[in-house]
Structures are given as structure tokens and as C-alpha cells.
Amino acid sequence: MRPVVIRDPDEAVADIADGSTVLVGGFGPAGQPYELLDALRRRGARDLTIVSNNAGTGDTGLAALLTAGQVRRVVCSFPRQAGSWVFDRLYRSGRIELELVPQGTLAERIRAAGAGIGAFYCPTGVGTLLAEGKEIRTLDGRDYVLEYPIHGDVALIKAFHADTAGNLVYRKTARNFGPVMATAAARTLVQVASIGEVGTIDPEEVVTPGIYVDRIVPIEPAEPREAP
Amino acid sequence: MSGVEHVDRGPLERAELARLVAADIPHGAYVNLGIGQPTAVADHLDPAAGVTLHTENGMLGMGRVAHDLESDLDLINAGKIPVTEAPGASYFHHADSFAMMRGGHLDVCVLGAFQVSQHGDLANWHTGGPDAIPSVGGAMDLATGARDVFVMMSLFTDDGRPKLVPACTYPITGRRCVTRVYTHHGVFLLGAGEVRVRETYGITVAELSARLAVKLTATASAA
Numbered sequence: 365m366r367p368v369v370i371r372d373p374d375e376a377v378a379d380i381a382d383g384s385t386v387l388v389g390g391f392g393p394a395g396q397p398y399e400l401l402d403a404l405r406r407r408g409a410r411d412l413t414i415v416s417n418n419a420g421t422g423d424t425g426l427a428a429l430l431t432a433g434q435v436r437r438v439v440c441s442f443p444r445q446a447g448s449w450v451f452d453r454l455y456r457s458g459r460i461e462l463e464l465v466p467q468g469t470l471a472e473r474i475r476a477a478g479a480g481i482g483a484f485y486c487p488t489g490v491g492t493l494l495a496e497g498k499e500i501r502t503l504d505g506r507d508y509v510l511e512y513p514i515h516g517d518v519a520l521i522k523a524f525h526a527d528t529a530g531n532l533v534y535r536k537t538a539r540n541f542g543p544v545m546a547t548a549a550a551r552t553l554v555q556v557a558s559i560g561e562v563g564t565i566d567p568e569e570v571v572t573p574g575i576y577v578d579r580i581v582p583i584e585p586a587e588p589r590e591a592p
Numbered sequence: 593m594s595g596v597e598h599v600d601r602g603p604l605e606r607a608e609l610a611r612l613v614a615a616d617i618p619h620g621a622y623v624n625l626g627i628g629q630p631t632a633v634a635d636h637l638d639p640a641a642g643v644t645l646h647t648e649n650g651m652l653g654m655g656r657v658a659h660d661l662e663s664d665l666d667l668i669n670a671g672k673i674p675v676t677e678a679p680g681a682s683y684f685h686h687a688d689s690f691a692m693m694r695g696g697h698l699d700v701c702v703l704g705a706f707q708v709s710q711h712g713d714l715a716n717w718h719t720g721g722p723d724a725i726p727s728v729g730g731a732m733d734l735a736t737g738a739r740d741v742f743v744m745m746s747l748f749t750d751d752g753r754p755k756l757v758p759a760c761t762y763p764i765t766g767r768r769c770v771t772r773v774y775t776h777h778g779v780f781l782l783g784a785g786e787v788r789v790r791e792t793y794g795i796t797v798a799e800l801s802a803r804l805a806v807k808l809t810a811t812a813s814a815a
Contacts, residue, residue, distance in 0.1 A: 392668065393665055394649070394668050417686075441729050451725075462726075464728055465728075467730040471685075488737070492765065494732065537650050541685070
């Protein structure tokens with residue numbers, strides 16, 4: 365279905381249910397959809413599984429959602445870093461589950477979900493703790509780990525500009541997980557700094573085609589939430 | 593003769609080590625520099641060498657660290673530090689960025705390490721301690737995918753234990769992936785279970801042999 369433009373972020377997230385798996389774009393602060401995450405916090409949906417590269421830093425965005433006790437489980441590659449005190453405290457006190465996934469495997473599992481792939485053999489992690497209990501297969505003399513796709517109920521991502529057909533362009537390294545997450549969820553919500561009529565993006569420059577986008581939420585760029 | 597011994601001086605300083613690694617990056621190579629000490633290698637690359645830097649968060653042609661005034665929160669490196677674009681830069685999404693690694697398109701990556709085994713096993717993501725929160729990031733993907741994995745580390749821990757070991761005691765990041773180890777005390781070439789000493793700094797090969805539990809073998813010429 366063609367996407368709709370929703371100007372109120374609270375309205376855009378109003379049907380995210382308890383227990384949802386939410387794919388959250390961003391690499392640290394770059395590309396993190398802060399305003400959509402704030403709306404999800406106000407919505408109060410609980411028992412969420414968050415799939416994202418990091419597990420939040422500082423006290424805003426993803427970290428605020430964790431603080432509010434709405435997240436049961438995090439699937440990510442790099443939870444522990446400077447400023448990740450909210451996650452660290454929850455993890456150490458046993459109040460949040462962690463599935464740690466190598467970063468490229470995380471991206472590829474999300475990509476596989478969006479591309480209709482049932483599972484794939486990946487060389488990353490062979491012989492390590494992160495492959496324990498997983499099927500290993502030797503193909504052409506090399507060992508691979510069997511990895512399964514990660515589907516989202518909803519994806520929250522951030523792009524730079526959208527047209528009303530949902531075509532997206534991103535800005536610099538804020539692109540990161542956005543294009544793959546957009547493909548892998550039942551509903552994709554994108555916050556954008558600007559929106560234009562169809563024709564404002566050269567078709568040769570579209571990064572995410574509108575077929576992957578369900579709701580476009582225009583949000584004026586705000587001051588940065590945190591130092592990177 | 594087992595490598596070149598530079599004994600008329602002390603171990604390499606930090607910047608000297610970064611310069612030594614930089615000088616060994618082949619001209620025209622596509623290179624990923626890990627978080628921490630390896631980042632400093634970028635400061636010593638000869639612009640004429642045509643080395644292109646990859647950053648895991650979706651960029652080729654990464655430039656130097658940004659000054660305050662040009663800092664852009666949408667343009668950061670893997671350590672989340674604001675950087676700049678070099679001429680010819682390109683952006684791509686995460687699945688593409690890691691396909692570049694896993695697919696064998698990166699010529700070299702330079703990583704830090706807790707331990708490297710004589711077989712080239714790398715341990716650099718997790719101490720395995722009961723209170724440690726594991727974080728892996730892109731370390732396993734780089735270790736598995738880059739054609740050459742250079743490690744840059746101190747040869748000994750602060751309390752004097754070797755980090756180049758017969759077998760890793762920390763959880764490993766990748767099996768048999770490290771091809772070279774650059775340390776302040778010397779450069780080691782790994783392959784076929786052998787550890788060859790290319791050169792030493794402030795210590796002799798015989799002294800190193802006495803402090804390391806791995807067998808050091810001769811290298812015919814500097815690689």
C-alpha cells in the first residue's frame with residue numbers, strides 16, 4: 365500500500381502493540397529516530413524487543429525507552445560503550461535480556477528478512493562463543509554458521525528527505541541501518557527532515573524506494589541530543 | 593639471523609608504531625582501521641599512497657577527524673567521532689558495508705587485541721569476566737572478512753604477561769585470521785602455525801624468546 369504522511373509522531377506510533385519487535389535505525393546518534401522513539405515512550409507499549417546496533421547512550425532516545433522499563437529484550441552488536449549507563453545498569457541487575465550479534469550478521473539477518481530469505485550460512489563468528497549451539501556447515505572447505513532472518517513488527521528509521529510516494533534519501537553515515545530495516549518490518553515508519561511532492565527526488569538518486577515505507581513523519585531538525 | 597634487531601634504542605613509541613604500520617599498507621589498498629590505537633595509523637598514511645579508508649558504518653573514502661567547526665553528527669566513524677569526507681568518498685548502508693568485509697573486498701584491516709595465538713587466532717572482543725558486558729560490534733566480521741588482518745598491540749600486559757600466546761585464553765573473535773602482529777617490541781609474521789620475527793626494538797630475539805611461550809622462527813628477509 366502506498367505510504368501516508370502523518371504529521372503527529374504520537375499518532376504515527378499509536379498502534380504499536382505490547383510485545384512488538386521494533387527495528388530501530390541508527391549507529392550511535394547518527395540516524396537514530398529520536399522523535400519517533402520519544403513518541404513510542406509516550407505511547408507506553410511494553411515488553412518490547414528492540415533490534416538496533418547499540419542499546420542507547422545518555423538518557424534520551426533508546427536509552428529513555430529502556431529507562432521507562434518498556435524493553436524486555438535487546439538484539440544488538442555493541443551495547444556497552446561510553447555513555448551506555450542505562451543499559452549497563454539494567455543488564456547487570458538482570459532486568460533486560462541481550463542477544464549479542466556480530467554487526468554484519470545483524471545487518472544481513474535484517475536484510476534476509478526483507479528479501480524473503482529463510483536462513484543463510486555466514487562465515488562470521490565460526491569457532492566463537494557467538495556461534496555456540498548453532499549449526500555449522502562446511503562448504504567448499506570453509507565453515508559457516510547458520511543464521512536466521514530478523515523480522516520486525518515495526519521499523520522506526522530516520523531519513524533526510526522523502527517524497528510523498530515514500531522514496532527516501534539519507535544523509536551521510538546516518539544512512540547506516542535505515543535502508544535494510546525499511547525492508548524487514550510489517551510497518552515501516554520513517555521520520556524525515558523534509559518532505560516534498562513526487563518529483564523532488566531524481567529517480568536515479570532514490571536510496572529506499574517507496575514500496576518499503578508505510579508512514580512518513582516530517583519532523584523539523586532539532587538541536588543534537590547528545591555529543592557523538 | 594632471525595630478523596633485524598634494533599637494540600641501540602628502546603621499544604617503539606606509540607606514534608612510531610602507527611607510522612610503521614602505515615608504511616606497510618600497500619599503495620592503493622582499501623583499509624579498515626579499528627577503534628582505538630589503530631585509528632592513529634591514518635595520521636601517518638602518505639597521501640600519495642592512494643589508500644582508501646573504509647568505516648563500518650557505511651563509508652569509503654573517510655577523511656581525517658573533523659575540527660570543531662566542521663563537525664557534523666551525521667558524519668562519524670566507527671568510534672562515533674565526527675570525521676570528514678575525502679575526495680571520491682561514497683556512502684552505503686550497513687548490509688553493503690559488511691558485505692564488503694565478508695566478501696573479501698577489503699585488503700587490510702588493523703585491529704587492537706587482548707591476545708593473538710601463534711596460529712593467528714584473535715581475541716579482542718570480550719574478557720569473559722563474570723561482570724563484563726560483552727560488545728562485539730564489527731570485530732568478528734572484520735577478522736573473518738579482511739584479506740589481511742594486522743594486529744597492533746602491546747606485546748605484554750601491564751603486569752608483564754605476554755599477549756602473543758600458544759593459545760588464546762580469552763574468548764576468540766576469529767580463528768586463524770591474523771597475518772601480522774605489530775608491537776612496540778617487534779613485528780611478527782604469522783602463517784602455518786609459525787611465528788617469524790621480522791624485526792625487534794629495544795630487545796633481542798633471544799630475549800624475546802625467553803619472555804614468550806611461543807617458538808620464534810627465523811625470517812629470511814624483511815617482508
